[in-house]
Amino acid sequence: MTATLQAPPKTRRLIFPFTAIVGQEEMKLALILNVIDPKIGGVMIMGDRGTGKSTTIRALADLLPEIEVVADDPFNSDPYDPDLMSDRVREQLEKQIPLQIVKKKVPMVDLPLGATEDRVCGTIDIEKALSEGVKAFEPGLLAKANRGILYVDEVNLLDDHLVDVLLDSAASGWNTVEREGISIRHPARFVLVGSGNPEEGELRPQLLDRFGLHAEIHTVKEPALRVQIVEQRSEFDSNPQKFCEKYQPEQEALQEKIINAQKLLPQVEIDYDLRIKISEVCSALDVDGLRGDIVTNRAAKALAAFEGRTTVTVDDIRRVITLALRHRLRKDPLESIESGYKVEKAFSRVFGLEVLQEN
Incomplete structure (x- = not known):
């Protein structure tokens, strides 16, 4: 009697877990906000x-999380949203031909x-x-x-x-x-x-x-953090399955947080006074066009939703405004001040935070 070979339980290549990544908070936050609201x-x-x-x-x-798509569709068509459907899927719906839906x-x-x-x-x-x-x-x-x-x-x-x-x-x-x-x-x-x-x-x-x-x-400078990153990488390389299992609870918690934020986002509001102040900062920095204003508003709302709130705070704006504006400033080759610092300074001035720090 010949023994039948069992297929390995997990054939998908394992990826280094997002929650195991040390440092680089700015990059991680920017990516998460874009996932919550792709219109950023x-x-x-x-x-x-x-x-x-x-x-x-x-x-x-x-x-x-996995998304629902129409089976055998090369465009990952959404079975429920007409804006994310190919013409062929839309025609099928109009003719009332049932769609086969799969998760991927x-x-x-x-x-x-x-x-x-x-x-x-x-x-x-x-x-x-x-x-x-x-x-x-x-x-x-x-x-x-x-x-x-x-x-x-x-x-x-x-x-x-x-x-x-x-x-x-x-x-x-x-x-x-x-x-x-x-x-x-x-x-x-x-x-x-x-x-x-x-x-x-x-x-x-x-x-x-x-x-x-x-x-x-930037490259992490602290020796202890550098050692931690190197050790994590070698631990993942030696046994990816075990390493991923260790971080699974954190991964699931973050995934849940992102799903909840996507659902909460339409209810998030930003006060008119805060919107005015965002535009004041953009104006003070001489930012061309209105893209900077729009993105700052969207990113602040996404951050509030990520933290489970329906009202944007000044702190939400502070945390996203540099990400949204630093690349929109006009470059002066003679100026040595970093663009992120200029954004922070303008934000503090408009929102009256400098006065608070001095007292």
Whole structure:
């Protein structure tokens, strides 16, 4: 009698747990806020090499709860929200054809630096369209990323035209491909996360402004923390299963907190006086356009929801305003003051916190 081999219980590759990541609070907060409210507009993470940018983003995608999608649909169509459905799924609903619904992990798509526009946006097979009279569309990375996270490492080295395409899709929630008079569009609502190293060049200001939040991360300097990070990494590498199980309760608690925040978000309010003060800060810093005001409001509401509150406080604004504005300030090559410090100073002045500290 031959013994039958049992399949391993967990075949999915294990990811380093989000709650096990030491430090880098600014980056973690910016990512969580974008997951709670994707309309914040993504996050740009700038910092030194080897500071765990990719690890943190993959860990966040792995932490998120599974989503319901229409089976065999290349766009991860939402079975209940028409704005997140492909045309084919919408037609099925109109004809009252029942949808087959399955659950899957939130997609996390890596955009390689050498990607072409066709690979990103998808392609239309003109020959098939002309000979068979059907719209033959080969979906690209934007289709895969719908309702998920699209991660671009070294975004400052990516072709400006491609960055434009990504930001347009992220802002509108749709991707349109046109060729030879044939046009196809599909939902492409995702959290855009870009990372880069400032030494390798800055992103153009008009592109940088399109990212909702901007987190700066630095190499951990404290020796004790550095040792803790190294030990955690080797512990994970030697036994990933055991390490993940150790952090499972924390992972589940954070996941629950994010789900509750997403539900609570529509009820969160921000006082008119606070909205006026946010705009005063933007005005004092000479921020172009209104994107800074909008993102600060959204991020403050998301933070209040994350902490289980329905009213935004001054402290919520203080914690997000630097993330929302530091990359929107005009660069003065002769000025040595860090942009984050300028935002904090303007915030304290407008909100009258300097006076409180002096007394």
